[in-house]
Amino acid sequence: MSIISFDGVYYTYPLSEKPALNGMTLEISKGERVALLGGNGAGKTTALKHVNGLLRPNKGSVKIYGEDTRKTNTSNLSRKVGIVFQNPNHQLFAQTCWDEVAFALKNFGYDDLEIEKRVESTLRFFGLWDYKDESPFLLSVGEKKRLTIASVLIYEPQILVLDEPTAGQDIEQKKKIGNLLSSFKGEAVIASTHDMDFAARNFSRVVIMSSGKIVADGPTRDIFYMGDWKSAGILEPQTVSIAKITGISSHPLTSEEFVEAFKEEVAK
Amino acid sequence: MNILKAIAASNLSFSYEGSGKYALKDVNMDIEEGDFVIIAGPSGCGKSTLIRAFNGLIPHFYRGKYEGDVIVDDHRLPNEEPHQLFRIVGTVFQEPENQLLTFSVERELAFPLENAGLARQDMKKIVDSTLKKFGLCELRYRSPNELSGGEQQKVAIAAALISNPKILLLDEPTSNLDPLSASALLDLLHHLNDEGMTIVLSEHRLSLAAPYSNKLAIMDKGRLIDYGNTIDVLNKYINQDLVEIPDIFLIANALKQAGYYEGEMPLLISQFLSGIRKKPRTGG
Amino acid sequence: MSWAAGLTFVHGNSWLHRLNPLPKIAIVILFFVAAIYIYQDLLHLALLFFISLMLIVAAKQMKRWWSTMKMSFLVAFIIALLDYIFLGELAFSVAMGIRFLVIVSAFSVYSLTTSPEDTAAVMTRAGFPYSLVVAFMMSIRFLPLLAQEAQNIIDAQRSRGFNMSTRNPIKLVKNYVPILIPLMVISLMKADSAAQALETRGFGYSKNVSSYGSIKPSFYEIALTAAVLALMVILILNRYIDITI
Numbered sequence: 001m002s003i004i005s006f007d008g009v010y011y012t013y014p015l016s017e018k019p020a021l022n023g024m025t026l027e028i029s030k031g032e033r034v035a036l037l038g039g040n041g042a043g044k045t046t047a048l049k050h051v052n053g054l055l056r057p058n059k060g061s062v063k064i065y066g067e068d069t070r071k072t073n074t075s076n077l078s079r080k081v082g083i084v085f086q087n088p089n090h091q092l093f094a095q096t097c098w099d100e101v102a103f104a105l106k107n108f109g110y111d112d113l114e115i116e117k118r119v120e121s122t123l124r125f126f127g128l129w130d131y132k133d134e135s136p137f138l139l140s141v142g143e144k145k146r147l148t149i150a151s152v153l154i155y156e157p158q159i160l161v162l163d164e165p166t167a168g169q170d171i172e173q174k175k176k177i178g179n180l181l182s183s184f185k186g187e188a189v190i191a192s193t194h195d196m197d198f199a200a201r202n203f204s205r206v207v208i209m210s211s212g213k214i215v216a217d218g219p220t221r222d223i224f225y226m227g228d229w230k231s232a233g234i235l236e237p238q239t240v241s242i243a244k245i246t247g248i249s250s251h252p253l254t255s256e257e258f259v260e261a262f263k264e265e266v267a268k
Numbered sequence: 269m270n271i272l273k274a275i276a277a278s279n280l281s282f283s284y285e286g287s288g289k290y291a292l293k294d295v296n297m298d299i300e301e302g303d304f305v306i307i308a309g310p311s312g313c314g315k316s317t318l319i320r321a322f323n324g325l326i327p328h329f330y331r332g333k334y335e336g337d338v339i340v341d342d343h344r345l346p347n348e349e350p351h352q353l354f355r356i357v358g359t360v361f362q363e364p365e366n367q368l369l370t371f372s373v374e375r376e377l378a379f380p381l382e383n384a385g386l387a388r389q390d391m392k393k394i395v396d397s398t399l400k401k402f403g404l405c406e407l408r409y410r411s412p413n414e415l416s417g418g419e420q421q422k423v424a425i426a427a428a429l430i431s432n433p434k435i436l437l438l439d440e441p442t443s444n445l446d447p448l449s450a451s452a453l454l455d456l457l458h459h460l461n462d463e464g465m466t467i468v469l470s471e472h473r474l475s476l477a478a479p480y481s482n483k484l485a486i487m488d489k490g491r492l493i494d495y496g497n498t499i500d501v502l503n504k505y506i507n508q509d510l511v512e513i514p515d516i517f518l519i520a521n522a523l524k525q526a527g528y529y530e531g532e533m534p535l536l537i538s539q540f541l542s543g544i545r546k547k548p549r550t551g552g
Numbered sequence: 553m554s555w556a557a558g559l560t561f562v563h564g565n566s567w568l569h570r571l572n573p574l575p576k577i578a579i580v581i582l583f584f585v586a587a588i589y590i591y592q593d594l595l596h597l598a599l600l601f602f603i604s605l606m607l608i609v610a611a612k613q614m615k616r617w618w619s620t621m622k623m624s625f626l627v628a629f630i631i632a633l634l635d636y637i638f639l640g641e642l643a644f645s646v647a648m649g650i651r652f653l654v655i656v657s658a659f660s661v662y663s664l665t666t667s668p669e670d671t672a673a674v675m676t677r678a679g680f681p682y683s684l685v686v687a688f689m690m691s692i693r694f695l696p697l698l699a700q701e702a703q704n705i706i707d708a709q710r711s712r713g714f715n716m717s718t719r720n721p722i723k724l725v726k727n728y729v730p731i732l733i734p735l736m737v738i739s740l741m742k743a744d745s746a747a748q749a750l751e752t753r754g755f756g757y758s759k760n761v762s763s764y765g766s767i768k769p770s771f772y773e774i775a776l777t778a779a780v781l782a783l784m785v786i787l788i789l790n791r792y793i794d795i796t797i
Contacts, residue, residue, distance in 0.1 A: 015554040040417060040446045054707050074710050083711040089741070090701070091708040093733035103730070107713030137737065141311040151712065168443050170310040170472060171512045194446050197515070235447035238475050238515040242537055246544065255518040262519075263526060266546055323752055354754035365697060366745035369690060369753075371561060371668050378764035383754035385762050395764070409563035413696060431754060 001066075003188055004028040004051060004159065008060035011046060011212075020046040021057070022212030028188050033181070035203035035220070036192040039233015042209040044192035048161050051190065052081040064159070079108060082157030086164040088144040091151070097123065097139070098132040101151040108155060122154040126180075142173035149180060160184055162191035166198050178202050196237040200224070200253035208232050225251045274435050274466040275299040275322055279336035282317060282326055291317040293490040295336075299468060299483075301434070304461045306477055306498070307470040308511040309487035315470035318487070319439045322468065323359050324350035340435065354380060357435040358428030362443050364420035368412035373404055373423050376412065380431045394430060402426040402456075418449030425456065435466045442473060451476055475514035478502070479535040486510055499533050516540055556696075558613075558620025558660040561667050568611040568665040572769040573674045576662050578780040579607075583658035587651050590787050594647040601650055604657035613664045617657070624656045668692060673763040682761055686750075694742055698735070705734045 004026070011021040020043050028034055036044045049055040050062045053069040062069045064077060085091065094100040098119055105115045123129040126146045131139060136147055145165075152160070160181075166174045174195070181189060181202050193199050199206060199220065206223045208216035210232040216223050223229075224240050239258050243251065248265060252258040280295040292314050299305055307315045320326040327334040328349050338345040341356045361367045370376045377398055381391045399405045402422055412420060421441055428436060438457070442450035450473060458480040461467050471477045478484070478498055485495040488510055494501050506513050506521055516534055520543065523529035527545070534540035563569070568576070587600055608617045632649030636642060672685045706716075709730045716727050769777070 017553075039448060049707065052711055054710060075713055075715055078711050078713050083708075085704070085708045085711070087704070089738055090704045090734055091712070091730075092737070093709075093730045103714070104712040107715065155713075168311075168440075168472075171509050172310060175509075196447070230448070233446055233448050235451060239519070242516060242519065242540060245537060245541065255515040255522070258515075258519050259522040259526075262523060262528065266528065320748075325748055325751060329748060329751060349756070350751040351754050351756040354752055354757065359748075359752040361745060361749060363745055366742050367749035369693065369746060369749060371693060372563065375667070375669050375764060380753040382762050382764055383757050385758040385760040387762065388764065388766065391762070391764050411560075427753060 002027040002029050002063075003065050004190070005063045006047070006050070006060070007063070009047075009050065009057040009062060010059035011050070011055060011057050013046075019212055021050075023060070024209075024212065024214055025060075026207060026214060026217070028190060030187045032205055033189045033203045034191075034205045034207055035199040036190060036207050036209060037194075037196075037199060037229075037232075037234055038192075038209035041211075042233060043212040044209055045163055046212075047209070048083065048163055048190070048192055051159065051161050052083055053077040054083075075107075078157075079155070080157055081159045081161060082152035082155070083161040084149050084152050084163065084165065086167055088148045091148060092136045092144065094136060096133050097128055097136050097147060100136045100147060101154050104151055104155050110155075118154050122150050126150040142169060142176070145169060145173065146176065146180075149177070153180075153184070156186070158186045158188070160186055160189045162189070162193075164193055165191055166193065166195045174198060196235065197239075197254070200237050200239075208234065221251050221253060224253065272301040273298055273339070274301045274303065274341060275468070276339045277318075277321065277336070278338075280318075280321060280338060281333075281335040282321065283333045285331040285333075287332070290490045291332075292321065295490075295492045297485065297492060297495055299466060301466055302461070302464055303483055304457070304467045304481045305469065305483045305485060306474070306481045307468065307485045307487060308472065308474060309493070310510060312489075313487040314490040315487055316439050317490075319359070319437050319468065319470055321345070322435075322437055323357050324348055324353050325359075351383070354433065355384070355431045356433050357437060358425075358431065358433045360421065360424045360428050360436070360438045360441050362440040364417050364424060364444060365412060367424050368420060368427075371411055372409050373407045373412070373415075374399070374409060376423055376427050377430050380427060384431065398426050398430050416449070417445045418452060421445065421449075421453055422456065425453075429460075429465075434464070435468070436460065438467070438469045438471075440470050440472065442471065442476070447473075447476070454480060472512060474502075474512050475516070478514055478517075499535070503533060553616065553619040555620055555623035557616040558618070559663045560616070561663060561665075562613065562616065563667075564612060564665070566611045566665070568607065568661070571665070572773040573666050573670050573767060574769045575773050575776040575780060576666055577674070578777045578784075580658050580662045582780050582784045583654060585784055586787060587654040587658075590791055592644070592647060594643050594650065597647050597650045597654060600654045601657060604654060604661055607661045608657070608664070611661065611665050616664060617660050620656065620660055621653070624653055628652045667765060670765045670767055673765060673767045676761075677767065686755070690746055694739075694746070697742065698739055701738050702731065702735055705731055705738075708734075 006024050006026040009021050009024045010019055012019040024047060038044050046055065053072060053074040056070050064081060069077060092100060094103060101122055102115050102119050105118060123132055128143065128147060128150065139147060165177050178201060204220055206220045207214055208229055215232055224236055228236050237253065239252055239255050243258055248261050250261040252261045277295050277297045280292055281290055282292040283290045307318060309315055317326060321338055322340060324345050327346060334346060343353065343356060368376055370379055374395060377395045378391055381394060399408055404423065404426060407415065407419060442453055454477055457467050469477060481498045483496065484498040484501040486493045486501060486505060494504060502513060502517055505511060514535065520529050520534050520540055529543050530545055531543040534543060583600060583604065587597060591597055608614060628649035631652050632645045635645035635648045668689055672689045675685045676682050714730060
């Protein structure tokens with residue numbers, strides 16, 4: 001059963017002349033991890049905002065767990081769908097990190113005891129417990145990012161949505177974010193990203209968008225080796241380019257896979 | 269030997285006011301005319317602070333404790349304010365739209381010339397030729413809000429260079445761009461470098477930028493960990509998580525150790541192909 | 553197209569675009585004075601509106617003007633309605649609504665045909681300190697960006713279950729905190745970035761800042777300005793002395 005489904009969705013922003021989503025159809029089932037790729041303006045962020053009802057289709061429908069998003073309000077949907085936006089500065093506002101992560105719990109009506117419990121376990125899990133009484137504005141770039149992810153995962157949404165999770169992050173922080181995704185216990189993850197290596201390492205399914213439509217949808221490995229997708233504003237992972245030119249048949253996605261595959265093929 | 273130095277930093281240290289830590293500590297760095305230098309390192313390593321030390325924003329725009337010296341094209345930086353230096357060094361910042369100050373591309377290019385007090389006919393000539401040089405003629409009357417991120421950065425570069433500096437500093441200019449636009453921007457920088465511009469670029473995406481550079485500086489916690497020929501430095505730090513080593517480099521390194529790759533470490537696929545040996549080199 | 557489209561400068565080649573800002577400022581002042589001080593009746597105000605419309609046609613910016621006027625009609629209607637409810641005079645109420653439209657329309661004529669940079673240059677020429685004028689222009693420049701950021705903030709907070717609508721007035725004020733704090737932080741960050749960009753583009757290099765756009769009025773333009781102001785004086789006098797116009 002699909003838990004996220006876009007059915008022929010059209011959406012145009014109120015003051016815009018061009019549609020941002022131009023007939024988008026997508027089904028995501030339980031257990032899937034999907035990376036949404038595409039150039040700027042392809043409609044990725046617009047699509048993500050439809051998953052928790054921030055935006056609702058002009059035509060077509062978006063259903064979360066079978067419920068049409070036009071028939072529920074954003075507050076209820078946010079309970080099931082947690083979105084982490086790209087820029088932490090769009091949400092950080094509290095006096096302390098403790099208050100910052102507790103915000104969603106207070107909004108959803110959790111009782112104080114439960115809030116205490118969850119804030120402590122979440123901050124500890126993200127390595128931020130030492131900052132519980134500090135202002136979120138004093139954190140480093142990576143810590144701020146982890147704080148925003150923490151403030152969403154704290155209420156255990158079933159679906160996790162991320163908009164450019166690794167933008168501006170260094171290599172160590174990217175690994176941490178990748179690990180966080182692996183440990184996510186919910187039912188589906190969908191993330192928009194420009195980071196092809198991150199997509200290749202953490203997502204088994206890839207959806208490529210261009211001009212508000214989906215132009216490719218399938219297993220990561222297959223999609224990257226089907227074409228270079230430059231016309232969709234994509235720059236394929238460097239490993240894929242090298243593998244294509246040297247003719248490695250096993251379709252490696254990462255540098256480690258390439259080296260293994262190369263050694264095997266030469267051994268034959 | 270008289271090497272022309274574009275930028276020379278000696279024993280440069282800086283800590284922001286109110287901060288206990290050093291943002292820069294004992295940095296010694298010489299950048300020669302015509303160099304293309306990448307400054308890389310983990311978040312918070314001091315890349316942005318160093319860039320700002322090269323155009324005078326540090327110490328004039330940010331208060332703090334400043335030690336050491338920076339000389340840019342014969343100008344001793346602590347003594348000169350940033351706005352005095354715009355004919356020597358141009359700067360492009362990370363957020364495309366926050367550094368575009370006017371209401372049209374044409375006026376954006378004219379703004380530095382107005383600040384210099386140039387006569388109108390001269391300004392028109394320079395703006396026209398700059399628009400042409402950067403392929404911005406069609407965007408001449410457009411408002412910055414209407415441009416894509418890549419176009420905005422191109423305008424920012426043109427505006428930074430219109431006062432005719434020989435040095436261009438860029439602080440993570442591709443962070444907010446998609447990879448194709450980032451690639452186009454780096455191509456532009458490569459082109460400018462070919463024409464003699466000294467480029468200093470702080471960047472995370474080494475796989476795109478490294479092929480164009482001749483020098484790489486790695487920073488961590490305010491210190492300059494290493495600085496030298498790009499390939500040499502990448503080789504040294506290939507097993508550490510300080511910077512994103514390009515895939516092609518990691519692959520060539522692993523294959524080299526297994527005997528399948530010979531010669532110079534590659535940054536471009538063409539270089540990689542010429543070093544590949546399909547059959548392992550048997551020892552002895 | 554947003555309602556602000558009629559108040560945003562667009563490059564063009566019409567006679568009005570090429571006209572020096574000085575006579576245009578005089579024309580706007582004439583409209584303001586005529587609509588607010590001189591005329592209260594439906595006929596004259598409608599005539600003024602029609603004249604402004606003709607200027608828009610001359611400037612070839614009908615589409616953008618219309619998207620601003622659409623929103624303005626709503627406000628004008630409310631003004632007329634309130635006036636009618638409290639004063640009971642239909643013709644007068646409608647006239648008051650049209651007065652608002654005339655003011656917006658006149659302002660639109662100016663904004664559509666005069667670049668903000670030229671307006672800034674005129675202000676500097678008139679004696680305003682250059683830094684102040686630049687600061688003012690930059691606030692206008694960044695306003696749409698901040699509006700977008702405000703929306704991004706609201707989206708981010710709503711996604712965490714934040715609900716802004718509430719009947720409790722105290723709670724309503726408190727509700728703005730999660731929106732205002734990020735907005736303030738982002739505004740400060742943008743101001744900081746803009747200031748650094750200003751510095752590195754030479755702002756403050758020379759006391760003699762030149763102007764890319766030509767704002768020196770020609771003889772014809774000075775004469776036109778004088779004529780417009782003279783007309784305004786005549787119309788004011790006409791209100792008190794009976795020179796029939």
